[in-house]
Structures are given as C-alpha cells and as structure tokens.
Amino acid sequence: MQNLGRSAGFGKAVYLDQAGPGTGEGMRSADLGVQMMGSLRTRLGPPLGRTCPAPRSGRCRACAQGSTAAPPPSLSALGPGPNGIEKRREARGGQGGERPSHVTRGPAWRPRSAALGRRGARPAHLRHPSNGSRALFFSVSRLWKECVRRTLRTQQSVAWISTMEPGPPEMHSLVQVLAKELEKVHALPQTVLYMADEDTFVGEEDGHGHKKARKRNPQEIARAIERLFPKRCHVLGVITPGVIVTPMGSGSNRPQEIEDGEAGFAILFPKIDGVKIETFHFLKDLRKCIHESKLIEAGLKNNPELRVVLIFGYNSWKIGAAGFLQKVVNILNEKSVMLAGGQVDRLTSLTSESNPPTNEACGVVGLSFSGPQIQSASVLLNQDVNDEKTAEAAMQRLKAANIPEYNTFGFMFACVGRGFQYYRTRRNVEADAFRKFFPTVPLFGFFGNGEIGCDRIVTGNFILRECNEVEDILLHSYTTVMILIHLGPTK
Structure with a gap:
C-alpha cells in the first residue's frame, strides 16, 4: 500500500483549470483508500467459507461485527496427564478433531495435530491465518489498489511541481x-x-x-x-x-x-x-x-x-x-x-x-x-x-x-x-x-x-x-x- 501511495497518489494539486489563486483540495489517496476499504468490508462481510473467528478482543476485524461466542478455554489450565489429554480433546471438539462450534470453516479444515503430526493444537484465536485468509486479504488489497487507480484516472487536469531553491549538496x-x-x-x-x-x-x-x-x-x-x-x-x-x-x-x-x-x-x-x-x-x-x-x-x-x-x-x-x-x-x-x-x-x-x-x-x-x-x-x-x-x-x-x-x-x-x-x-x-x-x-x-x-x-x-x-x-x-x-x- 505504501507503493500504491507512491504510484497512485501524487503533488500539490496545481491544476490548469484554476481561474485564481489557491490549490485544489481533493481527496488524498490514503483517505480515499480508507473509505473504499470500508465500503468493501461492508459489501463482502466475513471472509468466504468461515464464520466470525472471534479473536480475543471479542470483535471480528474481517466483518467489523461483534462476536457473541466466548473464546475457547485455556488448554494449559486443563492439567497434564491422561485426564488432561481427554479434557483437551473435548475442548478441541472430541476425538475426531472437530472444530469448536464457535469457529467453523469449510470442509477442508484439519486440526493442527493431524496436519503437523503433533498431539496438541493451539486455540483457534492463536493460530496463524490460513492460506485462504491470506489469499482473500491480498485479493482485497489488489481490489482496493485498482479502485484507487480507477478513481485517479478520472482526474484529467494537468499538474506541475516546481522549485527555485537550492537543494542538498x-x-x-x-x-x-x-x-x-x-x-x-x-x-x-x-x-x-x-x-x-x-x-x-x-x-x-x-x-x-x-x-x-x-x-x-x-x-x-x-x-x-x-x-x-x-x-x-x-x-x-x-x-x-x-x-x-x-x-x-x-x-x-x-x-x-x-x-x-x-x-x-x-x-x-x-x-x-x-x-x-x-x-x-x-x-x-x-x-x-x-x-x-x-x-x-x-x-x-x-x-x-x-x-x-x-x-x-x-x-x-x-x-x-x-x-x-x-x-x-x-x-x-x-x-x-x-x-x-x-x-x-x-x-x-x-x-x-x-x-x-x-x-x-x-x-x-x-x-x-x-x-x-x-x-x-x-x-x-x-x-x-x-x-x-x-x-x-x-x-x-x-x-x-x-x-x-x-x-x-x-x-x-x-x-x-x-x-x-x-x-x-x-x-x-x-x-x-x-x-x-x-x-x-x-x-x-x-x-x-x-x-x-x-x-x-x-x-x-x-x-x-x-x-x-x-x-x-x-x-x-x-x-x-x-x-x-x-x-x-x-x-
């Protein structure tokens, strides 16, 4: 997005159709991007194939809506030993490795223990984003970037930047x-x-x-x-x-x-x-x-x-x-x-x-x-x-x-x-x-x-x-x- 700011939002708006003094005070690309991003979130809602991930803050950053589901219990508090393992399995959704009910994904989801061959699994709100989440994030970023560029292309006034002062050595x-x-x-x-x-x-x-x-x-x-x-x-x-x-x-x-x-x-x-x-x-x-x-x-x-x-x-x-x-x-x-x-x-x-x-x-x-x-x-x-x-x-x-x-x-x-x-x-x-x-x-x-x-x-x-x-x-x-x-x- 910083690269976009360099390639899409450019100098003091000195437009040739101005009839008098003053500068054009149009919307800066950063402000424009914030408004567009908010609009995209409203339209898209939560990411495809999953419900609200309910992070620790209790508010989903993807759909900007509050989550009523409580976060999963702390697995370290369930104790060691066989009983602790059984309790942890129950917290994860049972022996079959089902996803906790408050956070669901598509059918391709597998518990971390099955994917990595490890016994334990981290709570859902501590896991790294999945490939699907990253793909959605980058697709939204590209969409935001293209929306900014399309808006800037509608500006058809010639601008200029000039200097008459000495610069650094x-x-x-x-x-x-x-x-x-x-x-x-x-x-x-x-x-x-x-x-x-x-x-x-x-x-x-x-x-x-x-x-x-x-x-x-x-x-x-x-x-x-x-x-x-x-x-x-x-x-x-x-x-x-x-x-x-x-x-x-x-x-x-x-x-x-x-x-x-x-x-x-x-x-x-x-x-x-x-x-x-x-x-x-x-x-x-x-x-x-x-x-x-x-x-x-x-x-x-x-x-x-x-x-x-x-x-x-x-x-x-x-x-x-x-x-x-x-x-x-x-x-x-x-x-x-x-x-x-x-x-x-x-x-x-x-x-x-x-x-x-x-x-x-x-x-x-x-x-x-x-x-x-x-x-x-x-x-x-x-x-x-x-x-x-x-x-x-x-x-x-x-x-x-x-x-x-x-x-x-x-x-x-x-x-x-x-x-x-x-x-x-x-x-x-x-x-x-x-x-x-x-x-x-x-x-x-x-x-x-x-x-x-x-x-x-x-x-x-x-x-x-x-x-x-x-x-x-x-x-x-x-x-x-x-x-x-x-x-x-x-x-």
Whole structure:
C-alpha cells in the first residue's frame, strides 16, 4: 500500500483549470483508500467459507461485527496427564478433531495435530491465518489498489511541481520537491516532462564569478526522478542553461526567468480523453536516414489529428547535430502542425526506451500532442523586440489568436543571449509580458542555444500563417518563441 501511495497518489494539486489563486483540495489517496476499504468490508462481510473467528478482543476485524461466542478455554489450565489429554480433546471438539462450534470453516479444515503430526493444537484465536485468509486479504488489497487507480484516472487536469531553491549538496532540489509533493497530486501521470538547470544538475554552481564543483551525479539524479513515478509512466527530461518556472499553487503565480541558480519543474500529464501525448526520439546516425515508418510509429506522419510538436535537439555542439535537427524540423514542418522548441544541453531521461543514449550521442527528442480538441498558437519575438513595449506588442498578437485560457499552459523558449542582459539589466521582461495578457496561464520553458518556431495559429481547421508566401523559417537565434497549448475542456 505504501507503493500504491507512491504510484497512485501524487503533488500539490496545481491544476490548469484554476481561474485564481489557491490549490485544489481533493481527496488524498490514503483517505480515499480508507473509505473504499470500508465500503468493501461492508459489501463482502466475513471472509468466504468461515464464520466470525472471534479473536480475543471479542470483535471480528474481517466483518467489523461483534462476536457473541466466548473464546475457547485455556488448554494449559486443563492439567497434564491422561485426564488432561481427554479434557483437551473435548475442548478441541472430541476425538475426531472437530472444530469448536464457535469457529467453523469449510470442509477442508484439519486440526493442527493431524496436519503437523503433533498431539496438541493451539486455540483457534492463536493460530496463524490460513492460506485462504491470506489469499482473500491480498485479493482485497489488489481490489482496493485498482479502485484507487480507477478513481485517479478520472482526474484529467494537468499538474506541475516546481522549485527555485537550492537543494542538498548531493542531490538536485527538484528530486527533493518531487518526493515531497507527488503524494499530494490527485492524478495518475501518464507522461512527465521535466527540465532543470544544467550547472547545478551536473554538479557545478556559481561561486564569486567562477565555477566550483559539487558532489552530484547527473545519472543518479535522473534515476532518482524516474523512480518517483509509476513504471508505465513515460518520463522525458532535459537540462538547459536556464529555465522558466511558474511557482506551485496556482497558474496566476508570477512566472520566473531563472538564468542563474538552481531551479526546475516537472509537468504531469494524465490520460486525457480525446488527447494523445507521445514521446519520440531520433538518434543521429550518419549511416541511416530517418525512415518514414519511424515517423508514422511516433504519430508524426499520416496522423490527421496531430496538432502540436515540442521538439528539442540535444548535444547540438557536436559535428552534424545542427544539420540533423534541421532535417527533422523540415520533415515535420506542416501547415496544420505547431512546431516549437529549441536546442538543450543534454538529454537526461527517456524511460520509453530500454537503452537511453549516452552523453556522447546527439539527436532529437520531444513530445507530440494529438487530438481534435487541441488548439495552439505561437509567436516569434525576434531581435526587434528589445524592450517592454515591443514585448507586450508580441503578446497582443498571441492574445488575438483567441485560444481558450482554461486547461491551457504556455511555453517560452528563449535564446541564452536574451534575458536581463539583453533588456539592459531588466529581469523577467518577457515572462511578465506574457503574464499581463494571460494572468491565469502557467508558463514554463528554458534558455537554450537556439529556438524553433514561428508565428502560427492552429485551431481546428482554421490556420493563420503570417509568413505569407515565404516558407516558414523555424530555426532561429537571439529570439524567443512563445506558444500556447489548449487541451480542450476538463472533466
């Protein structure tokens, strides 16, 4: 049951359909389990094939009903010798070894003396549970576990957990916060996307203008995060030079651009009716090309319901990595699909594959969102956007797309060259501009080494492309891409 608490009851309930501050105060999995267990006991009554075992307390724990039968007499008090043996036989039910009348079982019951070849038999209320009792207990436990999981699957609101505080020397703070908050999330995650800053994740931090080492192992940190989620949950994790984080509690909290320091977030996507979220990965191999069958298997081709693709190139500093990313982007560039993302430092987690790539590998990884109810829009903030006024003008273009703001989240993929230095030491300019026009939509993202996206709106069959007759250029530098993703009505 403790494992169930880890795999079925998860973080502070930060739901995307909240219109204002506050947290969702749904039923915790432990409380839910207690109520379900009580209901099951009422329905099942005492275990099959036996009556109330009448333990010493005089109250049956299986059927929660009082027992009127008195417990058997103490056999040691009946005395030794032949007379004592006869008396003990009578207490056990006679020479034939019959069960005492106040506790009966099915026909397969045998006295302990017959089963073990011993003369004496322990009183019924001191015996160990039979195999039938244990089987019933485990069957009820499995039934309780499945009832909890079914209830959690009905929760279809996306939740997130974030951190902006330094963690212990040996572990990233994201692991610590996830371990604490996952027990409070009232949804069963099917897909998880987490991002963290690269310096503190791999074991470095700023110290008076220079880097100093910390005792951290990125592989161990990634495995610690993965172990917190159910085995069937697909976990995708990347690390970047900086992250954009919305604090936990409500989508109306002010998003923060964390360019230096320890920070990270994890977005938990449950199974949502009408929405399919899948991870994909293309490993760069000069000897092989990307076969169309792999694109179809990942749901990126011949999929009329494909709406949004978040795409990340990792280890892009390696020879040929940028060209490979351009090749994949060109394949996926369609008028009816929203593409957004950028180049990250490293891929740390991809549980959908049994053999994750090594640090020396490079490739493309991401998430695809399919479903007729999904709506999305994105804008590109180029180098002409260099102050608060022009940043807000770009957000007005995004607002004009009329994307519903409930059950919606935003992503910001910015160049590492932007931020407070680009805006003349003014911090949080672009995140604050987003919040001004979308006050209840949480914002996430990263500062990377290149951006993917353009001005594009995808709402059902209506598509607006502001690039006119010129083919969309999706790979950029010194820019920021803002994207909204609406997953449809909540249930």
